[in-house]
Amino acid sequence: MNDAIVGDHLAADASIGSKVFGPITQTDIVRYQGASGDFQPIHHDPAFAARSGLPQPLVIGMLPAGLVAGWIAETFGADNVRYFRVRWNASVWPGDTLTVRGSIARRYRDDEGDKIDIELPCSNQDDRIVLHCAMTVLIP
Amino acid sequence: MNMTLLGKTGAPFALEVEYGKIQEFAEAIQSPFAAYQKADATYAPPTFLTTGFFWERRVPGSDLLAALELNPGSAVHATQEYRFFGKPPRSGTRLIAQTRIDKLLRKINRSGTPLNIAELVTDYRDGATLVAESRMTIIEPEQSA
Numbered sequence: 540m541n542d543a544i545v546g547d548h549l550a551a552d553a554s555i556g557s558k559v560f561g562p563i564t565q566t567d568i569v570r571y572q573g574a575s576g577d578f579q580p581i582h583h584d585p586a587f588a589a590r591s592g593l594p595q596p597l598v599i600g601m602l603p604a605g606l607v608a609g610w611i612a613e614t615f616g617a618d619n620v621r622y623f624r625v626r627w628n629a630s631v632w633p634g635d636t637l638t639v640r641g642s643i644a645r646r647y648r649d650d651e652g653d654k655i656d657i658e659l660p661c662s663n664q665d666d667r668i669v670l671h672c673a674m675t676v677l678i679p
Numbered sequence: 680m681n682m683t684l685l686g687k688t689g690a691p692f693a694l695e696v697e698y699g700k701i702q703e704f705a706e707a708i709q710s711p712f713a714a715y716q717k718a719d720a721t722y723a724p725p726t727f728l729t730t731g732f733f734w735e736r737r738v739p740g741s742d743l744l745a746a747l748e749l750n751p752g753s754a755v756h757a758t759q760e761y762r763f764f765g766k767p768p769r770s771g772t773r774l775i776a777q778t779r780i781d782k783l784l785r786k787i788n789r790s791g792t793p794l795n796i797a798e799l800v801t802d803y804r805d806g807a808t809l810v811a812e813s814r815m816t817i818i819e820p821e822q823s824a
Contacts, residue, residue, distance in 0.1 A: 560709065567709075574700075574707035576733035579751060591752035600756055601729055602708070608725035609710030617715070617722040620767055624760040651765075674725070 561636035571602040598631035615676040622675035653678040680795040685783040690740035698770040754819040793821040
């Protein structure tokens, strides 16, 4: 738990900071595909990607999703995560550098305790939003 | 996309939440932090349940994504959700997972292309308790005849 971001200033619209990932390499993709068990060839096989009309294999979307989710789990504690959603907006390519910016959309209390909903748009080096995550975490 | 499978439920499969697998996955998401390095038990990263692909493929009748007969060159993974009904699973837990095809839709996008959309929901149980749910949305442009 990062004490600096816990407290009364966890108000709606409050920023929780940003994090930069990358440049994402082909090795990052292979490592993720091996760990996840999703071996879709379009993410590592150049010939397959070419047959699909792509200039090169594209980054598997669950990799940047995992990077963002991992950052929030690291910040608030993996045991406090209650919800994760990702929507992909545009392709991510090897060599891309991604920046995720977190902000608190809602703070509330339910049966389990105090929770915050976090919005996590993630942009590439051209400032284009390539994926958008949303998470809910319990604030112990 | 096979559009006849609405409501189909796959065979249950066991997903072992293993300590070593959590470490491997944490490294792959560049997140090797202390909470994943406790020797006794550790909580899974938020997107860890995606590793169910490995187990699902080993149980005949479980893998509904394969049953949808997608075109791997044009099908797109559009959204993914994980919801935890309490703390996420810990290492040492054996979850029983089961997937169903919750929605199958056909839509026309803004440029007039017909799209087939599938939503697959997987329930994860620890004993009788529902501990997590995932929802995957797949979009595939309809094949021209």
